[in-house]
Amino acid sequence: MDVSGLVDTATGRQSRAIYSSEELYRQELERIFGRCWLFLVHTSQIPEAGDYFRTFMGEDDVIVIRQKDGTIKAFLNSCTHRGNRICRSDRGNAKAFTCNYHGWSFAPDGSLSAVPLEKEAYFGELDRSRLGLVPVAHVAEYKGLVFGCFDADPPSLEDYLGDAKFFLDVWLDAMPGGTSLVGETQKMVLASNWKLPVENVCGDGYHLGWAHAGAMRAVQSLDLAGLSVGNSSTDLDGGLSVAGLNGHMALTSLDGVSGYAFYPKPKPMLDYLEFNRPQVIERLGKVRGEQLWGSQINITIFPNLQFLPGLNWFRVYHPKGPGQIEQWTWAMVENDMPAEIQAAILDNQCLTFGLAGLFDNDDGDNLAACTxxxxxWRTAQMDVFTNMALNRSGPREGFPGDIAAGLVSEHNQRYFYRRWQEHMQADNWAGVPTYNINSVVAEETIDA
Structure with missing residues (x-):
């Protein structure tokens, strides 16, 4: 389907068809979820041989398995006999995966290891070597984050992430002990098109003082007078909206502490930041160590992964049709954090962006209504707009990307829909442009 007229990045216009069309959705499954690198699992979730984690790539059910040699493989969760799923649990450890329809059994390396009545029913003529689980074409890791890709010839994961690694490392590589996702998977089904929550988090600081006014008042330690309802005194220079990074984005404050403003008792977190900041500066340099580590950062990896150092939630959106998603959330911690801080992070993540969180219910209602x-018939003919602060972006010393000043902007959303359109128009990766605008050489860091 031709999408050239559905998004106009010069004006910030989008056609509402991109949120409702079944034909467009099927094209997205092929050209976005079937082509891009998609988050599968954090290595902390499958630490031992035989550990597995069940997830989705688009609407494809996938099992990710730690192998005996420590490597990680991923396979379609579908028996090669009659197509039934072979794994029903979310995670665990297994020596084999057995289909409960006819009993075909598969080893963790994907090979077909046992077939009931193989000699009697198949007369010894079954070629097991051709009937193993279908592998995900490519699996790669970046500092604990494991991604998969169905495409036969994609760019490397490192190239795909590009200059977004500058921001990723603020969580992934700030401390020598690495990172983990903690708690069980918090799953929520929302009647929303998958693109709407991504654009909401990737750059929409505009909605905070309106949609979340009640929740903000409930958090007594929070001082966000500049984002009160009406936005009459909004500080437009309090952060950065960063895009132009191969479709990935960051929305960030710059004070080094505001990420913990939403915590009922922030002092232990602030003490942790103060004590460890010198070594973070040594690892990541002054820009990231002083201005970003500890700040509230919204990081988006195109198409459907988002995580927020500071508020410390980590989320992936699984599409279930043009009008529904399954949203999976975890709490995220640095392994060097004391146990009491890790526990406080999990508690606060559930309070703010959990299934019954103060903020998620506000967003869920708005995104479902937009969908x-x-x-x-008539509303589908109307356009919608992300046209705030058009043509007001550029470079900023020490940072990669095309940057608009402030947290209240629609700069990042325009880049998100630009990347969506680029993938939807391209027949293969050769037709997808690569751009890391205003690339910078990060300050020298030490090895993890």
Whole structure:
């Protein structure tokens, strides 16, 4: 389907068809979820041989398995006999995966290891070597984050992430002990198109004082007078909206402490930041060590991964049709954090962005309404706009990307829809442009 007229990045216009069309959605599964590198699992979730984690790549059910040699492989969760799923649990450890329909059994390396009545029913003519689990074409890791890709010839994961690694490392590589996801998977089904929550988090500081006004008042330690309802005194220079990074984005404050403003008792976190900041500066340099580590940062890896150092939630959106998603969330910690801080992070993540969190219910209602309002005959003919602060971006010393000043902007959303359109128009990776705008050489860091 031709999408050239559905998004206009010069004006910030989007057609509502991109949120409701079944035809477009099927094209997204092929050209975005079937082509891009997609987050599968954090290595902390499958530490031992035989550990597995069940997830999705688009709508494809996938099992990610730690092998005996420590490597990680991923396979379609589908028996090669009659297509039934072979794994029903979310995670665990297994020596084999057995289909409960006809009993075909597969080893953790994907090979077909046992077939009931193989000699009697198949007369010894079954070629097991051709009937192993279908592997995900490529699996790669970046500092604990494991991604998979169905495409036969994609760019490397390192190239795909590009200059977004500058921001990723603020969580992944700030401390020598590495990182983990903690708690069980918090799953929520929302009646929303998958693109709407991504654009909401990737750059929409505009909605904070309106959609979350009640939640902000409930958090007594929080002082966000500049984002009160009406935005009459909004500090437009309090952060950065960063895009132009191969479709990835960051929305960040610059004070080094505001990420913990939402915590009921922030002092232990602030003490942790103060004590460890010198070694973080040594590892990541002054820009990231002083201005970013400890700040509230919204990081988006195109198409459907987002995580927020500071508020410390980590999330992936699994599409389930043009009008529904399954949203998976975890709490994220640095392994060097004391146990009491890790526990406080998990508690606060559940309080703010958990299944019954103060903020998620606000967002869920708005995103579902935006999706529903794109389905009517007349409303589907209307356009929507992300046209705030057009043509007001450029370089900033010490940072990569095309940057707009402030947290209240629609700069990042325009880049998100630009990247969506680029993938949807391209027949293969050769037709997808690569751009790391205003690339900078990061300050020298030490080895982890």
């Amino acid at each position: 529903e309002q794109s389905r009517g």
